[in-house]
Amino acid sequence: MATTQEQDHQETGFFGQPRGLANLFSVELWERFSFYGMQGIVLLYMYFEVSDGGLGIDQTVAAGIVGAYGGSVYLFSILGGWVADRLFGSERTMFGSAVLIMLGHLSLALVPAVAGLATGLICIALGSGGLKATITNLVGSLYEEGDTRRDAGFSIFYMGINIGGLIGPLLTGITQQRWGFHLGFGLAAVGMALGLLQYTLARRSLPEAVHHVPDPLPRSQYTRYALIAVAALVVIVVAVVTGLLDAGNLGNVVVAAIVVAALALFVFLLTSKDVQGDERSRVLAFIPMFVGSVAFWALFQQQFTVITIYSDTRLDRDFSGLPLLDDWTMPIPWVQSFNPFFIIVLAPLFAALWTRLGDRQPVTPVKFAVGIALMGAAFLIFLPMAGTEAVPVLWVALIMLVATMGELMLSPVGLSLSTKLAPKAYPVLMVALFYLSLALGTALSGTLAGFYREENEGMYFGSLGAVTIGIGLVLLALSPWITRMMRGVR
Numbered sequence: 001m002a003t004t005q006e007q008d009h010q011e012t013g014f015f016g017q018p019r020g021l022a023n024l025f026s027v028e029l030w031e032r033f034s035f036y037g038m039q040g041i042v043l044l045y046m047y048f049e050v051s052d053g054g055l056g057i058d059q060t061v062a063a064g065i066v067g068a069y070g071g072s073v074y075l076f077s078i079l080g081g082w083v084a085d086r087l088f089g090s091e092r093t094m095f096g097s098a099v100l101i102m103l104g105h106l107s108l109a110l111v112p113a114v115a116g117l118a119t120g121l122i123c124i125a126l127g128s129g130g131l132k133a134t135i136t137n138l139v140g141s142l143y144e145e146g147d148t149r150r151d152a153g154f155s156i157f158y159m160g161i162n163i164g165g166l167i168g169p170l171l172t173g174i175t176q177q178r179w180g181f182h183l184g185f186g187l188a189a190v191g192m193a194l195g196l197l198q199y200t201l202a203r204r205s206l207p208e209a210v211h212h213v214p215d216p217l218p219r220s221q222y223t224r225y226a227l228i229a230v231a232a233l234v235v236i237v238v239a240v241v242t243g244l245l246d247a248g249n250l251g252n253v254v255v256a257a258i259v260v261a262a263l264a265l266f267v268f269l270l271t272s273k274d275v276q277g278d279e280r281s282r283v284l285a286f287i288p289m290f291v292g293s294v295a296f297w298a299l300f301q302q303q304f305t306v307i308t309i310y311s312d313t314r315l316d317r318d319f320s321g322l323p324l325l326d327d328w329t330m331p332i333p334w335v336q337s338f339n340p341f342f343i344i345v346l347a348p349l350f351a352a353l354w355t356r357l358g359d360r361q362p363v364t365p366v367k368f369a370v371g372i373a374l375m376g377a378a379f380l381i382f383l384p385m386a387g388t389e390a391v392p393v394l395w396v397a398l399i400m401l402v403a404t405m406g407e408l409m410l411s412p413v414g415l416s417l418s419t420k421l422a423p424k425a426y427p428v429l430m431v432a433l434f435y436l437s438l439a440l441g442t443a444l445s446g447t448l449a450g451f452y453r454e455e456n457e458g459m460y461f462g463s464l465g466a467v468t469i470g471i472g473l474v475l476l477a478l479s480p481w482i483t484r485m486m487r488g489v490r
Contacts, residue, residue: 017153018142023202025160028135030195031098032161034105034188035128036340037168040333042066042108043308045181046117053180055114057247060450063305064251067446069121070301071254074439076129078261081432083130086217090134090141097130098196105189109182120185129435136431140419148358151416155351158343158412164191165340173333215425251446258440262290265433274425282421285485286430288478289368289417290437295471296372296410297441298448299379299464300403303336305449306460307396311335313454316390330393338397342404350408363483364417369476371409376468378403379461386458421486 046062048054057065084093104123107116139157143150168191176184217225239245245253269275269283311317317330354361362370381399385391414434422430452460475482 017149017156020142021139021153021157023199024135024139025157026202027098027195027199028157029160029164030191030198031101031128031131032164033168034101034164034192034195035124035168036165036336037172037188037191038105038108038124038185039066039070039304040169040336041172041176041181041184042069042117042121043304044176044312044332055117059309061247063309063449064446065247066305067301067443067449068251068254069125070304070446071251071258071439071443072125073128074132074435074442075254075258075261076126077133077432077435077439078129078265078429079126080130080133081429084134084137085214085426085429087213089211089213090137091211093130094134094138095196095199097127097134098192098199100124100127101131102189102192102196103127105185105192109186109189132435133432136415137419137427140416140427140431149355150420151361151413152351152355154412154416155347155354155408158408158415159347159351162340162343162347166337166344169333169336173331176333177331214427251443251450255440255443255447258436258443262433262436262440265429265436269423269426269429269433272423272425275423279423281485283423283430285482286417286421286433288475288482289365289414290433292368292372292471292475293410293414293434293437294441294444295468296375296406297438298444299375299441299468300407301438301442301445302449303339303400303403305445306452307335308332309449309452310391310457311396314385314388314391315393315396317393335393335396335400338400339404339407342401343408346404346408347412350412363479364413364486365475365479365482367409367413369472369479371406371411371413371472372475373469373472374406374409375403376465376470376472378406379465379468382461382465383458386461 043066045054046057047059050056084090100123104120108120172184172187175187311332319328378399418431418434
């Protein structure tokens with residue numbers, strides 16, 4: 001008789017996928033609702049004047065904070081991966097992380113001024129890092145090695161992320177516009193609470209293996225690691241108190257920290273006695289993919305920095321002249337819903353395409369290269385509108401359509417790839433490496449935003465777009481070598 005886990009692998013009731021995917025799909029939908037709902041308004045909250053309900057922070061500094069915060073989310077995925085692998089296992093780490101995210105949203109909603117902002121962003125960054133590293137591994141655990149449904153399953157999972165990403169900015173944006181920032185943050189907290197409730201009710205649908213700790217930390221080492229954590233916290237506090245770390249340089253500090261973390265993690269995996277032969281070759285193959293992923297996200301994540309500012313200052317969001325829309329101006333965060341809308345429309349098509357092609361589909365390095373080039377092309381589409389006084393909203397929709405096609409070539413495939421290339425001894429840490437590429441790109445999106453000005457937007461978008469297309473072409477040229485180094489993984 002088949003075991004419960006084997007039955008789950010064979011089950012095809014959720015769009016032809018294992019039944020556990022439905023539960024993870026739903027909890028990630030609500031988590032993304034809260035995350036993107038909050039992120040849709042947090043930059044505006046920082047740089048809007050106090051008279052408009054904001055904090056009055058300098059716009060460039062605020063964009064840097066958003067980039068640093070976004071990068072920290074993915075940086076903390078390393079910590080989440082370590083906790084999952086060595087202390088609590090993927091499932092319990094994911095659940096605890098979700099609770100921390102909800103507490104962060106409550107802090108933004110209920111605690112006023114900078115104290116609430118700092119507390120909320122720290123809690124959400126820590127919680128989201130833990131959730132991101134573990135929930136991807138949980139999805140991967142639903143599939144046996146060689147299961148051709150894996151890429152399609154990740155694409156469906158990615159669609160759940162973007163349903164939450166679609167409705168989050170729409171609802172928090174209109175709530176913020178009509179009733180203020182704190183009610184918008186409160187709505188995000190409610191979304192996370194719904195996700196936790198749903199997950200709790202269906203928690204047993206996952207394979208038994210995800211409840212185990214792959215590499216338990218010996219109790220004799222607990223004190224050592226506790227002292228390391230306390231020392232790290234003391235260093236951060238001292239840096240803040242002495243002025244070495246402040247809002248102005250936070251973005252650059254986070255970029256440097258992520259670079260060091262990525263290098264350390266690559267060195268660890270490549271020198272570990274538990275990573276040998278084909279597994280070591282696969283880690284090496286991931287290095288150029290990592291670099292390409294950083295370039296992609298450095299542009300894509302500017303939807304939360306430069307494109308948010310662009311939407312505030314350059315878009316014609318006044319629809320009052322249209323029937324039934326008298327005196328109505330589209331909320332700024334609604335622009336951030338273009339991307340998830342296109343994901344929802346296109347993700348099933350991409351999933352069906354990869355499933356239909358099977359072994360004939362392009363190898364992952366080629367998908368990455370095309371995705372990166374499309375992201376660069378999206379930035380070039382800004383150029384015809386440089387100097388235009390009021391840019392049509394649909395022009396940004398076109399830009400996000402091209403960027404979304406690039407995302408579907410890279411992001412869900414990258415998540416899937418990280419589970420396929422992962423050494424057996426460190427399954428979550430390999431996923432954390434993929435998120436580190438996202439972390440570095442996200443942090444760079446905030447740093448790059450400091451160079452954006454309306455008067456230089458042609459040079460800004462043109463140069464970044466051209467460089468990114470070039471990186472995509474280099475990765476395409478390297479794809480045969482990368483494929484060989486992946487040792488049988490496509």
